[in-house]
Amino acid sequence: MQKQFMLGNEAIARGAVESGVKVVAGYPGTPATEIVDHCASNPGVYAEWSTNEKHAFEVAAAGSLTNQRSMAVMKHNGTNAAADFLMHINFTGVKAGLVLISADDPGGLSSQCEEDTRILIHNYAHVPVFDPSSVQEAYEMTKAAFELSEKTEVLFALRPVMRINHAGGMVTYDDEAKPETRKADFVIDRSRYVMSAVVEKELGGELRPKMRHRWLNEKQVELKAIMEESPFNWAEAGEGEVGFIGCGIGYAFLKEAEQIFGKKLPILKLSTLPLPEKKVLDFVKGLKKVVVFEEVEPVVENLIKELCFENNIALEILGRDTYLPKEGELSAGFVLTAIENVLAGKPYPDGENKYIPARTRTQCTGCSHRGLLTALKEVVKKNGGVVTGDIGCHDAGTFEPMKLQATIYCMGSSIPMAYGIKAAGFDKPTYALIGDSTFFHNGLTGLASAIFNKADVTVIIGYNSTTAMTGFQPHPGSSNNLTQEGLKPMDPGVVAAAMGAKVFRCNPYNVEETIKVITEATAQEGVKVVVAEALCYLKFGREGKISYTPRTVTVDQEVCNGCSICVRTFGCPAITIVDKKATIDTSSCNGCGVCISVCKRGALK
Amino acid sequence: MKFDLVIAGVGGQGNILASQVIAKCAMDAGYNVVNTETKGAAQRGGSVLSHVRIADGEIYSPLVPQGQADILLGFEPLEALRYINMLSKNGTYIINTAPVPTILSNLKVDEYPSQEQMLAAIQEKGISGHFINATQAAKDLGNVLNTNVIMLGAFTAISDILPADTILNKLLSMVKPKFHEGNIKAFNCGRTMIKA
Numbered sequence: 082m083q084k085q086f087m088l089g090n091e092a093i094a095r096g097a098v099e100s101g102v103k104v105v106a107g108y109p110g111t112p113a114t115e116i117v118d119h120c121a122s123n124p125g126v127y128a129e130w131s132t133n134e135k136h137a138f139e140v141a142a143a144g145s146l147t148n149q150r151s152m153a154v155m156k157h158n159g160t161n162a163a164a165d166f167l168m169h170i171n172f173t174g175v176k177a178g179l180v181l182i183s184a185d186d187p188g189g190l191s192s193q194c195e196e197d198t199r200i201l202i203h204n205y206a207h208v209p210v211f212d213p214s215s216v217q218e219a220y221e222m223t224k225a226a227f228e229l230s231e232k233t234e235v236l237f238a239l240r241p242v243m244r245i246n247h248a249g250g251m252v253t254y255d256d257e258a259k260p261e262t263r264k265a266d267f268v269i270d271r272s273r274y275v276m277s278a279v280v281e282k283e284l285g286g287e288l289r290p291k292m293r294h295r296w297l298n299e300k301q302v303e304l305k306a307i308m309e310e311s312p313f314n315w316a317e318a319g320e321g322e323v324g325f326i327g328c329g330i331g332y333a334f335l336k337e338a339e340q341i342f343g344k345k346l347p348i349l350k351l352s353t354l355p356l357p358e359k360k361v362l363d364f365v366k367g368l369k370k371v372v373v374f375e376e377v378e379p380v381v382e383n384l385i386k387e388l389c390f391e392n393n394i395a396l397e398i399l400g401r402d403t404y405l406p407k408e409g410e411l412s413a414g415f416v417l418t419a420i421e422n423v424l425a426g427k428p429y430p431d432g433e434n435k436y437i438p439a440r441t442r443t444q445c446t447g448c449s450h451r452g453l454l455t456a457l458k459e460v461v462k463k464n465g466g467v468v469t470g471d472i473g474c475h476d477a478g479t480f481e482p483m484k485l486q487a488t489i490y491c492m493g494s495s496i497p498m499a500y501g502i503k504a505a506g507f508d509k510p511t512y513a514l515i516g517d518s519t520f521f522h523n524g525l526t527g528l529a530s531a532i533f534n535k536a537d538v539t540v541i542i543g544y545n546s547t548t549a550m551t552g553f554q555p556h557p558g559s560s561n562n563l564t565q566e567g568l569k570p571m572d573p574g575v576v577a578a579a580m581g582a583k584v585f586r587c588n589p590y591n592v593e594e595t596i597k598v599i600t601e602a603t604a605q606e607g608v609k610v611v612v613a614e615a616l617c618y619l620k621f622g623r624e625g626k627i628s629y630t631p632r633t634v635t636v637d638q639e640v641c642n643g644c645s646i647c648v649r650t651f652g653c654p655a656i657t658i659v660d661k662k663a664t665i666d667t668s669s670c671n672g673c674g675v676c677i678s679v680c681k682r683g684a685l686k
Numbered sequence: 687m688k689f690d691l692v693i694a695g696v697g698g699q700g701n702i703l704a705s706q707v708i709a710k711c712a713m714d715a716g717y718n719v720v721n722t723e724t725k726g727a728a729q730r731g732g733s734v735l736s737h738v739r740i741a742d743g744e745i746y747s748p749l750v751p752q753g754q755a756d757i758l759l760g761f762e763p764l765e766a767l768r769y770i771n772m773l774s775k776n777g778t779y780i781i782n783t784a785p786v787p788t789i790l791s792n793l794k795v796d797e798y799p800s801q802e803q804m805l806a807a808i809q810e811k812g813i814s815g816h817f818i819n820a821t822q823a824a825k826d827l828g829n830v831l832n833t834n835v836i837m838l839g840a841f842t843a844i845s846d847i848l849p850a851d852t853i854l855n856k857l858l859s860m861v862k863p864k865f866h867e868g869n870i871k872a873f874n875c876g877r878t879m880i881k882a
């Protein structure tokens with residue numbers, strides 16, 4: 082046994098590698114991203130960044146069918162994107178252990194929405210889920226998930242939350258673990274791996290989907306028995322007639338609150354789905370009330386309500402559906418407040434809301450997106466057009482001071498939404514703003530759809546050669562992939578042209594040129610693609626590669642009249658207005674020179 | 687023994703490095719350590735809070751519970767104010783008084799509070815602590831990027847949980863040699879800023 086400080090994501094990767102994982106595939110998404118990187122650094126593991134989560138899942142599943150332990154890694158939004166495949170692999174089952182990591186982001190700290198993938202994975206797809214309560218458990222559960230998946234032939238999911246993925250803690254791990262090597266062997270079994278509405282002769286002519294659904298339902302009995310014995314669920318005795326149930330990280334906050342409270346409470350730790358029903362029934366015996374702490378929907382709460390109803394148990398069950406706030410993440414303070422108030426018979430109090438000036442997100446100083454956003458804003462100011470947005474660093478252009486994109490939904494939404502607005506009869510131009518990684522993730526099919534449906538739309542691709550927002554992972558438009566350098570990048574402009582779009586190019590650091598090119602593209606009919614090409618400053622600047630000639634920008638104090646356009650509509654963080662004149666903070670300015678074209682008075686030089 | 691530290695600042699100020707230095711020293715000293723960062727969807731210049739929890743027993747939550755932190759290091763006064771409620775009534779703070787305006791305050795959508803307002807709101811909590819202008823001191827020493835090192839030095843002047851030279855040596859082991867001299871100066875400067 083060894084002990085080492087690890088990030089949650091590193092612990093999950095360690096667990097997977099110790100389990101002999103051979104194929105790991107994912108798409109970067111906070112908070113799950115680092116898991117793939119940590120796996121990739123192990124010899125003998127095939128790791129990849131796939132173009133999207135559905136494909137990552139398919140690659141990993143194929144690994145399992147080829148008798149190699151495999152893992153697919155994504156965040157909750159990605160699991161939505163992969164839901165179609167999830168609903169099939171649950172019917173076929175797996176061969177070698179297959180684990181899905183679906184990281185949730187309660188509170189939406191780094192996401193467009195907050196959601197609970199346990200509903201999709203367990204309630205809907207009937208796949209078992211582990212919900213770790215600590216970094217140590219994330220490691221142990223990953224190993225258990227591989228073992229059990231292989232034993233039951235069912236996909237297993239690990240649903241860590243942000244506070245597990247991005248927490249660092251001491252992990253005791255197995256230094257002896259020698260992953261077994263086994264032969265890659267794909268045994269064709271069409272009766273299982275061909276999901277189709279075919280008739281099963283031996284089963285009296287039943288259709289295969291119904292037969293496999295029955296298989297999945299029957300599996301639940303075996304899974305329930307496993308969870309009943311699982312070392313990840315246990316009860317702790319304590320004082321009083323109110324019991325507390327901690328699911329995943331909810332247990333950690335509950336223990337913390339107990340320490341602060343200085344009193345032993347009756348606690349049931351539940352970290353698996355299906356629920357260990359006997360354990361739950363034993364725990365609630367003699368209790369008047371239980372409070373369930375879980376991230377973030379009332380999944381366990383509702384299951385316990387059902388269970389008690391079926392067993393004729395009169396018990397007050399409080400949780401996210403009743404009593405606690407329905408939105409947002411848990412914390413020790415949240416749990417402590419709940420315990421105090423439940424014991425005192427009071428409602429959960431409303432939080433005090435005292436506004437402290439927010440720090441909103443923007444692009445880095447020196448980022449090319451700021452030039453692109455500025456140019457596009459100029460164009461739509463003139464023609465009254467609408468810009469639909471997508472996911473990536475540029476999406477901060479939606480907020481103050483740019484306030485450009487009118488919509489932000491999920492990966493790849495921008496193109497169909499932009500031409501949908503036109504299809505609905507909008508008579509001014511529409512623009513879809515999308516990044517290169519997102520373009521390959523889910524933009525390609527949207528673009529195909531636009532061309533195929535004879536749309537009239539201008540698509541603008543911010544081509545910065547990396548997936549910048551999640552920490553610079555490569556994608557098909559980069560010159561490398563996860564393991565090898567020196568690939569020929571797939572140029573999104575060339576791809577779009579091959580698909581039939583009219584392609585234009587510009588350098589977003591040159592605002593005038595970009596305005597001109599977007600205006601030219603707008604004037605044409607059909608599907609136009611403008612590729613705004615410049616390397617991500619933050620990533621490539623460190624490597625000494627910059628897509629502009631750096632210069633020292635100064636403010637001519639005589640010419641500047643303090644109109645503050647450079648701050649109010651452009652918003653480079655390096656510029657502030659001091660004593661009615663623009664001032665450039667030399668320690669944060671990166672000399673991209675984009676601001677020069679923003680000051681119409683010519684005060685910036 | 688149980689020690690909870692939170693470091694509040696703006697993305698890019700180096701508070702994550704500072705928290706890692708302290709966490710690593712505590713681990714070397716044989717303590718149990720848990721840490722995490724909370725950054726909104728805002729790593730580019732956004733608000734960042736690092737949590738470091740050190741104990742000789744079990745630590746459950748990766749987040750320091752509100753009202754439990756022993757020390758708050760505020761790398762920026764508005765961020766210190768945002769997270770002042772993390773601090774225990776018996777805790778202490780060191781707050782860098784140099785403001786970093788927010789985008790919205792630049793736009794006059796929000797009003798960035800005056801120095802007096804912020805310091806008053808912090809003092810109103812009835813918790814004792816120190817205000818230092820670490821940014822100015824770092825500039826005076828020739829490198830504004832050493833603000834975090836000044837804060838780290840200042841930390842060692844108010845906490846004896848880990849020896850100051852252990853922390854300095856750990857820091858030096860984590861940065862390039864060409865920065866060592868500047869770091870040592872900044873670290874010692876931070877220490878004296880508290881004593882003065």
Ligand code: SF4
Nearest residue numbers: 445448474617618619
């Ligand atoms: S990380 Fe790169 S693309 Fe993102 S804002 Fe910074 S410079 Fe721009």
Ligand code: SF4
Nearest residue numbers: 641644645647663680
């Ligand atoms: S630099 Fe130009 S845009 Fe900025 S405040 Fe002065 S005159 Fe206005």
Ligand code: SF4
Nearest residue numbers: 653670671673674676
């Ligand atoms: S102040 Fe001007 S030159 Fe400097 S980073 Fe900002 S936009 Fe670029």
